[in-house]
Amino acid sequence: MTTIGRPEKPVDRTVPARAKLADFLRSRKAAAGLTYEQMAKLPQTKQAPSKATLERAAAGTTVPSWDTVETFVFMTVTKDEELSGRLRTVLHRSRDLWIQARRATRAPYYVHKAPDPTLISSRADLSRDLRRQHVWAGYPTPGEMARMSGPGELPVSTTRRIIAGLALPVDPRQTVAFLKACYVLHHADLEAWLHAAGRVDKYDTQWCRAHQFMARQISAERAKTSPGNSSSTAVLHLAREGEQLAA
Structure with missing residues (x-):
């Protein structure tokens, strides 16, 4: 499906980890060929995020909730991912990027690695x-x-x-x-x-x-x-x- 929407503002790159998550989400949206408005109207097993929530999630200005990120991923599943069974890998990747973004914006500066x-x-x-x-x-x-x-x-x-x-x-x-x-x-x-x-x-x-x-x-x-x-x-x-x- 090919769609045309208004140009998006550039991703906010103030926090690199947050920007990486936004880039990931935008790449999925582009691969699915959907606008945020279309995504918000997709049938869901649970209440779908609003168009504004989806836009914010991929803007890089804040870290969205995990529920929003997970739903974003499910909304943008491609035929290739369905046929190859790669969805689980994609979800793991999205969770890792989300955790890194949260860590970058919430953890103290001196926390450099997980405890042993x-x-x-x-x-x-x-x-x-x-x-x-x-x-x-x-x-x-x-x-x-x-x-x-x-x-x-x-x-x-x-x-x-x-x-x-x-x-x-x-x-x-x-x-x-x-x-x-x-x-x-x-x-x-x-x-x-x-x-x-x-x-x-x-x-x-x-x-x-x-x-x-x-x-x-x-x-x-x-x-x-x-x-x-x-x-x-x-x-x-x-x-x-x-x-x-x-x-």
Whole structure:
């Protein structure tokens, strides 16, 4: 479909990461051959963003909500993406660009990289690095984090206390929920955090079980991608270490 719309203002390049997200969204709109007005009128499973919201999302002046970015992507899916199954890759790319834009506009200037959970050796370290991960994720609000989690997993009041450094997650389930809401999504990354939390808590039984479960998840994932290749020695060693300390 070829359409003609009024020329857009240039992308605001004051914040490079924000501009990259805007460029990405505009390129998708151009590939789909749609105007913002047409996009706003497309049938959606949920309420579509307005024309003005879509324009702002691709202007580079602000960071749109993730819901807006995700809907923008679905509105501009091409035939090639439908046939090749590339949509999941596109969504991952859009989420990464969105997180980078949020981080660039919200994180303190001294935050240059994600925290390394292997360096955690105390409850104070764990609290600090959970807060740093929250910063690295672009400061998602407690409400956003609660919506990303299962029912009751991450109450807003509890999340506020964790972010403020006044509390730690109460158990492995809440720890994983907090981390996933801070966009730690891969099992291997979550496993490193669980191992750190378990180490801090002297390998209480609940942490050992959670860590072992995550290790099995990693093993299953690797078995799918590399038939005949078992999970890494390091992961199995960590699981055994937890079992021994919990005994």
